[in-house]
């Protein structure tokens with residue numbers, strides 16, 4: 143298990159972390175005044191927006207504005223250094239995934255303190271956080287109004303997992319940064335005993351199956367560095383298994399063989415309950431992945447649920463672009479963001495910007511459109527007489543320039559698959575969304591906001 147890739151997670155001078163942020167500098171839009179649902183289909187339907195964790199995301203206290211979402215999305219652009227560092231999978235991915243845990247592990251569901259809240263920036267001098275300062279420094283360069291450090295850390299983790307062959311973990315932006323450090327004594331070390339590990343899992347809200355999937359399974363990535371963990375390894379870098387940039391089950395086999403370099407793996411494997419999960423995951427990737435995803439989600443969302451936006455940012459695959467979707471799998475164009483407020487008008491996305499290139503937009507009420515009033519700087523609704531005069535089936539669609547009318551979908555013809563149907567975006571499953579959507583369509587969803 144000793145293959146030694148470069149140990150560095152960013153040299154202090156001249157390394158990739160010296161690059162600057164590629165995200166745009168637009169100003170943050172204000173938070174919406176009211177709650178809204180995550181419905182985002184371009185036909186104007188809405189959905190509940192509740193998260194699969196069972197905790198509702200439908201009302202966010204601090205929802206990112208459309209501009210904020212675009213800034214977060216920009217981190218995953220192929221030209222962004224943020225993405226270039228973690229795709230293809232490298233030692234950066236492991237460092238970023240570790241960073242997620244060292245921020246969230248300071249939190250507790252028991253007293254609702256801490257969580258993935260960026261507090262790690264105030265905790266870098268703690269022994270357990272050795273080696274994390276360059277990563278946090280790099281992440282801080284992306285923080286701007288509307289983009290919290292916590293959101294950047296969480297995105298770094300989720301994207302790193304995805305780009306290293308792991309699952310796509312639902313990522314909701316909107317985290318609020320802490321202004322002080324989380325309590326001390328909450329992050330486990332390689333020599334923590336079983337009782338402490340169960341305690342950490344309890345604070346994070348993990349059950350035993352999730353505890354093993356996260357505390358043991360995540361070490362499918364990366365390894366230990368003598369500079370950070372002299373008590374664990376004397377080598378510059380020693381991977382936890384033979385495949386430190388691959389999402390696989392080897393780490394469980396290492397534990398079964400008693401070869402893990404982490405004492406916590408040994409004590410966990412001596413516990414009959416935790417042992418059972420190690421033995422299961424060692425051959426059952428689906429069960430491991432299910433529990434890994436739910437545990438990782440608990441970590442990145444810990445004590446942030448009310449702040450999280452209902453929309454899920456889906457990392458890109460290969461050369462495709464990132465996109466947003468809702469819990470019910472509908473692909474969302476962020477250009478319509480703020481347009482899905484429950485009820486009718488007018489709290490969504492106000493005030494509007496009269497100088498924007500988007501001169502008009504469709505109304506939630508069929509047959510109506512809206513323009514941005516120069517005087518009040520709000521959207522004003524009026525009946526669309528053109529739409530009214532057209533035969534049934536015509537729809538109003540938004541673009542970055544304004545609304546336009548789309549004829550009824552033609553019956554299937556040989557070339558039909560190349561045309562954009564009126565509801566093409568609404569019916570994608572997770573797998574389809576990540577791998578089978580034509581590149582042109584995905585690109586469009588990004589270009590149009």
Ligand code: HEM
Nearest residue numbers: 236237239240243331332357360364365366367370371406
């Ligand atoms: C019982 C709980 C855990 C213990 C005792 C533990 C301990 C450690 C130690 C000692 C290292 C070596 C760090 C270094 O020398 O650079 C490490 C690396 C790592 N840890 Fe953990 N960890 C735990 C849980 C987690 C969790 C929950 C995550 C992620 C959600 C995580 C992600 C990682 C990753 C990806 C690395 C590799 C870092 C790299 O290669 O740069 N760990 N862990």
